[in-house]
Amino acid sequence: MPRGQKSKLRAREKRRQARRETQNLGGAQATAAQIEESPSCPSSLPRGTPPSSPAAGTRQEPQGAPATSSRAPASGESFQRDPLIKKVGMLIEFLLEKYTMEEPIIKADLLKLVNKRYKRKFPEILRRVAECVQLVFGLALKEVKPGGDSYALVSKLHVSDDGRQSSGGRFRKNGLLMLVLGVIFLHGDRASEEEIWEFLNGLGVYVGRRHIIFGEPRKLITEDLVQEKYLVYRQVRDSNLPCYELLWGRRAHAETSKMKVLExxxxxxxxxxxxxxxLYEEALKDEEERFLPPLVRSEAASSLCV
Incomplete structure (x- = not known):
């Protein structure tokens, strides 16, 4: 079967699966809506914190990425309106602090943070916390004893025969990079520095505060990942005050996809x-375009840039 037909069949199957997933999710979203509270994340940059200056030579246009004027799709905002995300973020901060101090994680302490209002949702919150710390930080949340009342965070990084963890730095970068790429996609393929930090604050990653996993996060985002061509960091044109935005870089377009980031x-x-x-339809379209012959893909990108 020709490659193009295979990609169309895959896209069609993904749409059918999407309809099934959306129907299954409907009941859970209705329950969550009943306990909705104020937005999960505080204002992004603390007062008096100047925007960091981009590294030399990093004010560049994204290479290989079509220009876009879209901004903040309404559907993307639902991520940050999630009524449980604030509790997830609080527990993640608490767990990482205990991990740093090498102290036990007691279930009763986690329940106190969740408080009585959300006690019924504790299993769901803890499941999401475990998923998040594994995906973003490379840590597994495990019960110390099956059915017990205490937990431990265990590194999932590979340990070599000499006892050293391999690829740790790369894994740490990947976790934060995927989050930043996701926020950029959610906000219409470009996100202000404030929008990036607004989301990251909800997961306990703050400007100017050294993170146990990521180190100094602003440097990692606005310098290291920019120099490696995963991100583009540039000043917003025609803005009255100096402010900066982030876009996907050349290597991000080459090494991942909108569908992978959305997932x-x-x-x-x-x-x-x-x-x-x-966003799902846009990600599917991006998947299909990746199977186009190089000449057709180049002509399509050029037409979008006109």
Whole structure:
């Protein structure tokens, strides 16, 4: 079967699966809506914190990426309106602090953070916390004893024969990179620095605060990942005040896809990609375009840039 037909069949099957997932998710979303609270994340940059200056030579246009004027699709906002994400973020911060101090994680302490209002949702919150710390931080949340009341975070990084963890730095970068790429996609293929930090704050990653897994996160995002061509960091044109935005870089376009990033963000936030139909359709279109012959793909990109 020709390659193009295979990609269309895959896209058609994904749409059928999406309809099934959306129907299954409907009941869970209705329950969550009943306990909705204020937005999960505080304002992004603390007052008095100046935007960091981009590294030399990093104010560049994204290479190989078509220009776009879209901004903040409404469907993407549902990630940050999730009524449980604030509790997930609180527990993640608590777990990482205990991990740093090498202290036991007691279930009763986690329940206190969740408070009585959300006690009924504790299993769901803890499931999402476990998923998030594994995907983003490379840590597995395990019960110390089956059915017990205490937990431990265990590194999932590969340990070599000499006792050293291999590829740890790369894994740490990947977790944060996928989050940033996801926020950029959710906000219409470009996101302001404030929008990036607004989302990351909800997972306990803050400007100017060294992170146990990521180190200094602003440097990692605006310098290291920019120099490696995974991100583009540039000043917003025609803005009255100096502010910056981030876009996907050349290597991000080459090494991942919108569908992979959307699936990652859906797992982190406890939903399914098809719950965001506009973004899901865009990701499917991106998947199909990847199977086009190089000449056709180049001509299509050029037409979008005109």
């Amino acid at each position: 990652f963000m859906a797992k982190v936030t406890g939903t399914v990609p098809s719950a965001l139909p506009d």
